[in-house]
Amino acid sequence: MEMTRTIKYEADRVKGFGEEVMSVPGCEELKDCIQCGTCSGVCPLSIYMDFTPRQVMEMTRFDFKNEVLGSKTIWLCASCYACTVECPRQIKITDIMYELKQRAIKEKVYPRGLPTPVLAQEFTKMVHDYGRVNEILLATKMYMKTNPFAAMGMAPLGLGMIKTGRFSMIQEKIRGRADLARMLETVDEGK
Amino acid sequence: MKYSYYPGCSLKGQGRAYEESLLPVMRHLGIELEELPDWNCCGATAYMAVDEGKACVAASRNLAIAEKAGLQQVLAPCSACYLVLNKTQHLIHDYPHIKSTVDRAMASVNLKYSTDIPVRHPLDVLISDVGMDAIKQKVTHPLKGLKVAPYYGCQIVRPYATFDDQFNPTSMDRILEALGATVVQFPLKTKCCGGSLTGTLPEAGLRLSYIILKEAIKRGADVIATVCPLCLFNLDSFHGKIAAKWESTRIPTVYFSQLMGLAFGMTAKQMGLQRGLVPMKPLASAPACCAARTAAAAS
Numbered sequence: 001m002e003m004t005r006t007i008k009y010e011a012d013r014v015k016g017f018g019e020e021v022m023s024v025p026g027c028e029e030l031k032d033c034i035q036c037g038t039c040s041g042v043c044p045l046s047i048y049m050d051f052t053p054r055q056v057m058e059m060t061r062f063d064f065k066n067e068v069l070g071s072k073t074i075w076l077c078a079s080c081y082a083c084t085v086e087c088p089r090q091i092k093i094t095d096i097m098y099e100l101k102q103r104a105i106k107e108k109v110y111p112r113g114l115p116t117p118v119l120a121q122e123f124t125k126m127v128h129d130y131g132r133v134n135e136i137l138l139a140t141k142m143y144m145k146t147n148p149f150a151a152m153g154m155a156p157l158g159l160g161m162i163k164t165g166r167f168s169m170i171q172e173k174i175r176g177r178a179d180l181a182r183m184l185e186t187v188d189e190g191k
Numbered sequence: 192m193k194y195s196y197y198p199g200c201s202l203k204g205q206g207r208a209y210e211e212s213l214l215p216v217m218r219h220l221g222i223e224l225e226e227l228p229d230w231n232c233c234g235a236t237a238y239m240a241v242d243e244g245k246a247c248v249a250a251s252r253n254l255a256i257a258e259k260a261g262l263q264q265v266l267a268p269c270s271a272c273y274l275v276l277n278k279t280q281h282l283i284h285d286y287p288h289i290k291s292t293v294d295r296a297m298a299s300v301n302l303k304y305s306t307d308i309p310v311r312h313p314l315d316v317l318i319s320d321v322g323m324d325a326i327k328q329k330v331t332h333p334l335k336g337l338k339v340a341p342y343y344g345c346q347i348v349r350p351y352a353t354f355d356d357q358f359n360p361t362s363m364d365r366i367l368e369a370l371g372a373t374v375v376q377f378p379l380k381t382k383c384c385g386g387s388l389t390g391t392l393p394e395a396g397l398r399l400s401y402i403i404l405k406e407a408i409k410r411g412a413d414v415i416a417t418v419c420p421l422c423l424f425n426l427d428s429f430h431g432k433i434a435a436k437w438e439s440t441r442i443p444t445v446y447f448s449q450l451m452g453l454a455f456g457m458t459a460k461q462m463g464l465q466r467g468l469v470p471m472k473p474l475a476s477a478p479a480c481c482a483a484r485t486a487a488a489a490s
Binding site: 025026044045048075076078079080081082084085092094098099101102105114115116117119120121123124126127131132133134135136139142156157160161164165166167168172174175176179180182183184186187190 | 200201203204205206207208229230231232234235236237238239240241242243244245248249252282285286288289291292295296297299300302345346349350357382383385386387388390391392394395396399428429431465466467468
């Protein structure tokens, strides 16, 4: 019978990860976390998370990089900021979740098959190319890339959107899209 | 005063009834709105998840355009736009590395970001600049007997509480009361609707919408009033799925601006009420022609 170790050794952690995150402006207060669990209590989505927000805070601080960046938790955060305004230590938890999402995308370690990071990246491409987002085209792209069958389940809703005059497949474009693209590219050049 | 109107993508897309109702209502109250020229998407919650620097650059282009046009105030009706534009200003202000990223991007296209133009929500403008008396004076068709659940959603009061209380906002409650409606006690007024999770992870997102709908019905509301195109979409679009999973929660959700227009004597059609998937019942106080049109739109 194959046995697996369920407790992590210190050597399994990615040393320096916590320090690195806490050095990012806006994430510094993470060092003050008292593990009270208020964030997990007020989070409307913690019941679906693999690690609660409180656990993510502690795991980030103590270098559990692979577990945190590969978690579903960070992609279940809907940015409602309930944790941020309730935290007794003024930790910007939503912003830390954003920081972790950015790192997971940069290192391509987010869980496969999870539509949220796919949607986020398609969204940024649309903004870069056209300057505006068409919600119907964006949702279609996301479904095609993640779960084309789910798109069929959305057909009645699509019909409802057509009936109520809210359905459009026309991609709006801004005049200054070359300027916007240029501006966005300066960010990569500055890194 | 003249405001620069930043519609955002939703108000030109699936949330167009918000624009259709808000613009005539504001005009009726003497507020002049001029659409920001060549505005781009604010980035919503998605861009910040991919690249914070780029998210700030995209959002700040709009603020720089407003500045160049000499406009004093920006009006952002969508909750995500309102938060992102405000948050971008906070980040530019607080973090030198964000400021230099934005400055570099601006310089590459001869734009400049030098002042923090106030970015305001229509509720803020209505209660602070227009005032309750001016709103009351315009009410010709009071919404008598209409029980409304005021639903604010998350992002206009969190994380920044600029014009209303963070935990128990009342600006919309007061406006609805001024229209003659009965505002029901609604403790879930700032609870999250699920945001984009209703599309990406429906098993989690839909529950949040269901909880809000269920509570509004339990509180005896006839209709839910909202301030956000995504909140309205979530609360209006998934009744079939919610009924299949839990129970039927068919209650209409409308924009607060649509109710304002009805109380000001505008027709249901003018207010875009036919764009809701769960139609609102015609009001007893509505003019005969208007009630007929609402009924026609509902059938």
